[in-house]
Amino acid sequence: MTTVTENDTVLEDQFNTRIDSGEYIEPKDWMPDRYRKQLLRMMSQHAHSEVVGMLPEGNWITRAPSLRRKVALMAKVQDEAGHGLYIYSSAETLGMDRSEMEAQLLSGKAKYSSIFNYPTLSWADIGSIGWLVDGAAIVNQTMLAKASFGPYARAMIRICKEENFHHKQGYEILATLMKGTDVQKAMAQESVNRFWWPALMMFGPSDKDSPNSADLLRWKVKKNTNDELRQRFIDRTVPQADFIGLTLPDPKLKLNEETKHYDVGEIDWDEFYAVIGGNGPCNAQRLSARQKAHNEGAWVREAANAYANKKNN
Amino acid sequence: MSESNSSNWPLWEVFTQKKTGSPHEHAGSVHAPDSEIALQNARDVYARRNEAVSLWVVKSEMVIATSPGDSGPFFDPANDKMYRHPNFYKTPEGVKNL
Numbered sequence: 001m002t003t004v005t006e007n008d009t010v011l012e013d014q015f016n017t018r019i020d021s022g023e024y025i026e027p028k029d030w031m032p033d034r035y036r037k038q039l040l041r042m043m044s045q046h047a048h049s050e051v052v053g054m055l056p057e058g059n060w061i062t063r064a065p066s067l068r069r070k071v072a073l074m075a076k077v078q079d080e081a082g083h084g085l086y087i088y089s090s091a092e093t094l095g096m097d098r099s100e101m102e103a104q105l106l107s108g109k110a111k112y113s114s115i116f117n118y119p120t121l122s123w124a125d126i127g128s129i130g131w132l133v134d135g136a137a138i139v140n141q142t143m144l145a146k147a148s149f150g151p152y153a154r155a156m157i158r159i160c161k162e163e164n165f166h167h168k169q170g171y172e173i174l175a176t177l178m179k180g181t182d183v184q185k186a187m188a189q190e191s192v193n194r195f196w197w198p199a200l201m202m203f204g205p206s207d208k209d210s211p212n213s214a215d216l217l218r219w220k221v222k223k224n225t226n227d228e229l230r231q232r233f234i235d236r237t238v239p240q241a242d243f244i245g246l247t248l249p250d251p252k253l254k255l256n257e258e259t260k261h262y263d264v265g266e267i268d269w270d271e272f273y274a275v276i277g278g279n280g281p282c283n284a285q286r287l288s289a290r291q292k293a294h295n296e297g298a299w300v301r302e303a304a305n306a307y308a309n310k311k312n313n
Numbered sequence: 314m315s316e317s318n319s320s321n322w323p324l325w326e327v328f329t330q331k332k333t334g335s336p337h338e339h340a341g342s343v344h345a346p347d348s349e350i351a352l353q354n355a356r357d358v359y360a361r362r363n364e365a366v367s368l369w370v371v372k373s374e375m376v377i378a379t380s381p382g383d384s385g386p387f388f389d390p391a392n393d394k395m396y397r398h399p400n401f402y403k404t405p406e407g408v409k410n411l
Contacts, residue, residue: 026381028380029381078361085341085358086341086358092324092342154341305322305346308347308350311347
């Protein structure tokens, strides 16, 4: 009789062979416990980011400068809710209940993307979020659309299609401001100055300092390193800034003629770790807004339950 | 915090039909207290951009699936029946519309 340990080794070998040959892993398939845990961590963080991401943008719905901008922003915020639900739905296939993930978010235990702990101080920030934050998210999510876990990959394909609207509407906002008055141009530039570095931090620390990268790359959950993705984002974004006359707040930013990539200055990782450690400008505000929304929505859930019970009896 | 939690609601699998004549395909899942709200939630989550002309929702617990461990023996009756495929058959060279 084989022992459990030997059996697990055989199963893990088979799992690795499947990964190496480019197969997708589905929820009921055997998978190493660490694969399951890493995916749950990653997917719940990702879902929470979509949900918390509604807050900085929701801040400007009532103050959007035109009806056109307002319907677009409402649709975008609604998409973020949808994206959160796609990913929660995918994560649930691994056996964790959504209420458990929700509880982790509301208690402050779960992490979400550091970018959403920055405030939206001007209308131009809605442009910067669409262009830079969603632009960075698209680079990451296009890679994740090929992740080895089937439900995650399928959710990402859906999300990527929708993010393109977010990205373009953000750029359109900034491009319009850059054709406006001096005050409007200054507003756009000031916003980009604040969002550029935090957007670069969204890809996470350099891989040599990223504790999860090796496993995620080995299992083909990720196909590129954080640094590769960050570079891809920089290379496609810098010319877009030039095109509408925005400058990026990095004196060292320069096209490297040899590598054909842009060289950039040092990212302030102390700031990144402070923000994910809970000390960003809006961490407390975001959490209390989520808790308030959850508590104030209780009556809706109760009403829906009461109605379902009444119909069933 | 309130006891009322939307995740205690049953889980429903959502199937969308892109256009008439196409099959319904699995899109994902939603939580809902009853079938009516399940359909509305499915519309809001999986059909915000005309992705569907028809929706099905099925309680997830009602779906019976093959288990991955058994999929080899379960499907192997089809493995040695190449004669079910057209390329099993040889035809004289040059014959048309066959």
